[in-house]
Amino acid sequence: xxxxxxxxxxxxxxxxxxxxxxxxxxxxxxLYLLSDGSFEPKKGVFEKHFTHDLRKTKEALExxxxxxxxxxxxxxxxxxxxxxxxxxxxxxxxxxxxxxxxAFNCRSKYHMRQQLQQNGIPIPQFTLARDEKEIIQAVGxxxxxxxxxxxxxxxxxxxxxxxxxxxxxxxxxxxxxxxDFLKKKAVSxxxxxxxxxxxxxxxxxxxxxxxxxxLVEELMTGNEIxxxxxxxxxCVTLMGIExxxxxxxxxxxxxAARLPYVCSEKEMAEIQNxxxxxxxxxxxxxxxxxxxxxxxxxxxKIVEIGCRIGGDDLHDxxxxxxxxxxxxxxxxxxxxxxxxYNVPIQCHTFMEFIFPKKEGKINKIxxxxxxxxxxxxxxxxxxxxxxxxxxxxxxxxxYIGYVAAKGKTPEEAENKAKQALKKIIVxxx
Numbered sequence: 062x063x064x065x066x067x068x069x070x071x072x073x074x075x076x077x078x079x080x081x082x083x084x085x086x087x088x089x090x091x092l093y094l095l096s097d098g099s100f101e102p103k104k105g106v107f108e109k110h111f112t113h114d115l116r117k118t119k120e121a122l123e124x125x126x127x128x129x130x131x132x133x134x135x136x137x138x139x140x141x142x143x144x145x146x147x148x149x150x151x152x153x154x155x156x157x158x159x160x161x162x163x164a165f166n167c168r169s170k171y172h173m174r175q176q177l178q179q180n181g182i183p184i185p186q187f188t189l190a191r192d193e194k195e196i197i198q199a200v201g202x203x204x205x206x207x208x209x210x211x212x213x214x215x216x217x218x219x220x221x222x223x224x225x226x227x228x229x230x231x232x233x234x235x236x237x238x239x240x241d242f243l244k245k246k247a248v249s250x251x252x253x254x255x256x257x258x259x260x261x262x263x264x265x266x267x268x269x270x271x272x273x274x275x276l277v278e279e280l281m282t283g284n285e286i287x288x289x290x291x292x293x294x295x296c297v298t299l300m301g302i303e304x305x306x307x308x309x310x311x312x313x314x315x316x317a318a319r320l321p322y323v324c325s326e327k328e329m330a331e332i333q334n335x336x337x338x339x340x341x342x343x344x345x346x347x348x349x350x351x352x353x354x355x356x357x358x359x360x361x362k363i364v365e366i367g368c369r370i371g372g373d374d375l376h377d378x379x380x381x382x383x384x385x386x387x388x389x390x391x392x393x394x395x396x397x398x399x400x401x402y403n404v405p406i407q408c409h410t411f412m413e414f415i416f417p418k419k420e421g422k423i424n425k426i427x428x429x430x431x432x433x434x435x436x437x438x439x440x441x442x443x444x445x446x447x448x449x450x451x452x453x454x455x456x457x458x459x460y461i462g463y464v465a466a467k468g469k470t471p472e473e474a475e476n477k478a479k480q481a482l483k484k485i486i487v488x489x490x
Contacts, residue, residue, distance in 0.1 A: 064090045064133040064396060067125075067154075068107075069147045071115060071140040073100040074388075075440065077377045078138060081389035082106050090396075093130065095121075095150075116247070118146050118259045125150060132156060134395035138388055139372040141215045144168060145255070145263060148368075157395050159368050162264040163344045165255075167368045170276050171212045171269055173343070180342035183335075183362040186279040191270070193236055199277035200229065206280040208313070209236070211243055213254060213271020216372070218458045219243045222280060222311040235311075236275075238455045243272045283356040285364065286322050288336055289371045289379060289387065290350045291402070293394050297337045297350075298402045300387060301379035303371075305353075312454040317413040319471055320378050321406055331361060339363055349391045351375070374412045374465040377440050381467050382407055411475040412440075412465040413482060420452035421489040426461070429484050437477050440465040441485075451489065461487055 066085065074082075082092055083106070091108045098112030111128065113121045135151040135158055137143060144164040151158025166172040174187045188199040189212070200207055200223060211219040219239035223229050247254060254271040255263075289301045302322035308314045324332075336352055343366060351371040353364035370376055370387045380386050383404050393400055417423075425447055432438055443462040445451060451459040464481050468474035 062089070065093065065108075065130060066090055066134045066136065066392060066395070067093045067095055067132040067150065068392075069095045069115075069135065069137045069140065069143050069150065071097055071099075071143055073102065074138070075377055075442075077380050077386065078388045079103055079106065081386045081392065084386070084389055085392050093132070095125065115143055115146060118149065118255060119262065121146055122149050122153065126153065134392065134397075136388075136392045136395045137369055138376065138391070139370050141168065141367050141369060141372070142213075144368050145259075149262075151395075157347050157397055159345060159348055161262070164368055165260070165263045165265055166343060167345075167366055169212050169265075169269055169271065170210055170214075170365060171274070172265070172267070173365060174276065176344075177339065177342055177363055180338075182339055182342050183360060185281050185362060188277045189269070190275050190277050191273070193233060196232065196236065196275060196277060197229075203277050203279055205229065208278050208280050209239075210276045210278065211239065211272060212269050212274040212276060214243065216458075216460075217307075217312075217314045218246060220313055221455065222313065224311060228311060235455045238457075240273055242457055247272055281355045281357045281362055281364070283358065285353060285355045286332075287318075287371055287375070288332060288350075288352045288354060289375055290336055290340070290352070291387070291390055291394065291400070292340055292345055292350055293347055293400055295341070295346055297333070297340055298404070299333060299336065300383060300385060300390075300402070300404060301371075301375065302332065303375065303378075308454075312458075314416075314454070314458060314460075315414065316416070317411065318374075319475070320375075320410045320412075321382055323471070335361055335363070339366055343368075347394050349387055349394075374440050374442070374463060378410045378412060378465055381410055381439055408467045408469065409471045409474045410439075410465060410467045411471065411478045412463055413478050414463045415461040415482065415485065415487065417451040417453060417459055417461060417487070417489055419489055420456065421450070423447050423449050423451060423461070424488040424490045425486075426488075427486040432481050432484060435477075435481070437468065437474075438464060438466050438481050441481070 094107040137147045148161040148164035190196040190199040303320040306317040349370045352366040466477035
């Protein structure tokens with residue numbers, strides 16, 4: 062039977078994701094796209110491309126209600142800021158999906174912390190602070206060292222550590238730079254905030270400003286991993302576990318990652334149990350999830366969870382390692398098709414980000430053609446372009462791009478990625 066499927070996105074897709082769309086179309090289904098109009102999708106994939114300013118959740122929802130199409134499924138890949146809109150659309154068309162308040166609780170780190178705390182999930186101590194004065198008061202309660210995170214941030218944007226009294230004295234500068242960066246992002250790219258009216262529609266009892274409100278948390282130390290899982294009818298299947306490498310304090314941007322995470326059967330069972338408990342605590346029943354866990358001296362604690370596929374290279378990396386296309390699986394779950402998984406390990410991968418080495422304007426980015434044709438370099442992605450102004454923290458939190466490579470061993474994959482990175486030249490004026 063032909064089903065009408067709406068895909069919601071804030072950016073274009075990799076060839077591997079488009080392959081999922083081709084496979085879905087081969088089953089006889091029809092695909093539609095809702096985006097912000099910032100890119101032109103591949104021709105022949107979507108029956109219709111709806112465009113709207115997706116930063117305005119309520120307006121975008123009303124816009125889609127006026128369209129003469131009724132959808133059988135609504136799906137999303139990695140656009141964290143669009144998960145509440147996706148949930149609203151699924152509810153509007155009576156489709157399988159997360160409740161809007163569940164999606165919002167995954168978006169707001171404050172509400173996420175509250176939900177997890179109420180359900181006994183191990184998390185760090187935290188306090189909400191709405192301005193610089195409240196941050197200082199919260200630091201007094203949490204103690205030093207601590208970490209500050211914007212309530213609506215993602216990709217560690219605007220996040221920084223206060224290690225000691227010296228860092229605390231420089232709080233105003235770091236906080237101001239972070240807020241300026243987040244406000245710019247909220248306008249030009251990702252959405253970090255919702256109106257009070259939109260939060261009321263979701264059922265939010267304690268509104269927050271996703272840009273300027275911060276969480277002050279105890280500083281957790283230890284190894285950090287991310288876990289991508291698929292949830293169908295409350296059954297949780299782990300699809301990919303990534304071992305993360307992060308920037309040295311006081312900032313925590315991810316710099317590189319290995320997948321799969323190599324661990325004992327006992328540790329794997331602990332991860333499975335914690336993910337299942339976290340998914341239940343958040344009220345996620347049918348969707349992809351992306352969760353970050355830190356192994357602290359006191360035990361594993363949840364850093365955060367999102368009701369979508371992991372970002373950056375994770376979709377394509379998990380495909381290389383397991384053979385499963387998470388976009389395709391997400392669509393099947395949204396359609397209510399029963400899924401069974403046997404997740405293999407076919408290779409090892411290593412991904413490393415490219416950061417600016419100094420502040421300035423990107424004059425030229427050179428990626429040799431032979432790298433693009435290397436089978437083992439399965440993803441070379443540029444997130445910045447020539448002409449962009451870039452800088453490192455505290456002034457900005459810019460990624461230029463990343464390279465992902467595969468090999469028979471973790472060491473082989475890492476070596477291939479690092480050799481490729483040496484050949485990519487970023488000239489900054």
